[in-house]
Amino acid sequence: MTMKVGYLGPQGSFTEVAAKAVMPDSERSSFPTIPSCMEAAAKQEVDIAVVPLENAIEGSVNMTLDYLIHKHELPITAEVTVPIEQHLLVHPGRDKNLDQITDVYSHPQAIAQCHEFIQRELPNASIHYTNSTSAAALEIQENPDRSAAAVANLLAAQTYGLTPAKQNIHDYGNNHTRFVLVSDSKKEPVLKEAKTHKTTMVITLPSDYSGALHQVLSAFSWRKLNLTKIESRPMKTGIGNYFFVIDVEKEMDEVLLPGVIAEVEALGCGVRVLGSYPCLLSSDIDNTNKKELSPK
Numbered sequence: 001m002t003m004k005v006g007y008l009g010p011q012g013s014f015t016e017v018a019a020k021a022v023m024p025d026s027e028r029s030s031f032p033t034i035p036s037c038m039e040a041a042a043k044q045e046v047d048i049a050v051v052p053l054e055n056a057i058e059g060s061v062n063m064t065l066d067y068l069i070h071k072h073e074l075p076i077t078a079e080v081t082v083p084i085e086q087h088l089l090v091h092p093g094r095d096k097n098l099d100q101i102t103d104v105y106s107h108p109q110a111i112a113q114c115h116e117f118i119q120r121e122l123p124n125a126s127i128h129y130t131n132s133t134s135a136a137a138l139e140i141q142e143n144p145d146r147s148a149a150a151v152a153n154l155l156a157a158q159t160y161g162l163t164p165a166k167q168n169i170h171d172y173g174n175n176h177t178r179f180v181l182v183s184d185s186k187k188e189p190v191l192k193e194a195k196t197h198k199t200t201m202v203i204t205l206p207s208d209y210s211g212a213l214h215q216v217l218s219a220f221s222w223r224k225l226n227l228t229k230i231e232s233r234p235m236k237t238g239i240g241n242y243f244f245v246i247d248v249e250k251e252m253d254e255v256l257l258p259g260v261i262a263e264v265e266a267l268g269c270g271v272r273v274l275g276s277y278p279c280l281l282s283s284d285i286d287n288t289n290k291k292e293l294s295p296k
């Protein structure tokens with residue numbers, strides 16, 4: 001059964017790389033924004049939406065997290081972590097000399113991953129934010145008259161016929177982004193077997209309960225459950241009101257995680273499980289688009 005997969009496009013985005021890596025045989029359609037992609041999954045126009053959640057340099061993609069918490073009840077069904085290499089791409093008809101570049105286009109996460117490079121090498125360039133890195137590459141393709149560059153990947157360079165003026169401009173090595181698959185569909189994707197699983201929970205603390213967070217964490221720690229992430233996000237109800245988003249390195253079971261939930265609820269906390277899911281690395285999956293990602 002072919003799965004319909006929505007991803008943040010246009011073609012050549014890192015999200016497309018993630019979607020292809022995890023479900024190479026799917027029927028893919030691109031969406032211009034993260035919310036429109038998630039909306040398509042909520043309306044079941046696609047079986048699965050692939051959206052970025054967290055980057056090793058820049059942290060959470062708040063748009064995704066907020067839509068998962070506030071707008072939709074779309075369970076996370078899998079995650080895939082993809083290496084991220086950012087390149088400065090120019091139109092083939094333009095000078096590759098960095099001194100000639102006056103404008104830089106990209107997704108805010110990509111700009112943030114390269115801001116030391118941009119500050120050092122292109123201190124006078126104006127920054128323009130786009131919905132994705134591939135949207136930035138398309139902008140450069142369509143505007144050969146501009147002395148502009150996109151921060152994007154080599155798949156985007158190939159897709160839009162751009163030339164790298166400088167490769168690997170991300171400020172720190174080991175740059176990775178964690179993408180999640182979210183889905184309301186009954187159709188189960190066939191994924192490669194995962195070595196690890198996670199469960200993501202959103203916890204609301206009772207007000208005026210000193211030490212509540214400490215007690216929540218102890219519910220995990222005495223069960224020897226490893227947390228891979230804890231982050232607070234505004235509840236959007238007033239200053240000082242926060243959710244805690246907690247990732248536990250454990251698949252939902254019948255004993256330990258239900259025990260945590262019951263203990264935390266008994267403290268007066270609200271608990272919502274965003275998903276319990278397998279965690280894949282694109283490097284562990286056979287078909288990782290390596291060919292497409294190498295320069296022409």
Ligand SMILES: O=C(O)C(=O)C[C@]1(C(=O)O)C=C[C@@H](O)C=C1
Pocket residue numbers: 008012013014015016052055061084107109110131132133134177
């Ligand atoms: O713009 C893209 O290519 C995306 O897929 C989005 C996104 C993100 O939001 O983090 C994905 C990976 C990179 O970290 C930069 C941008």
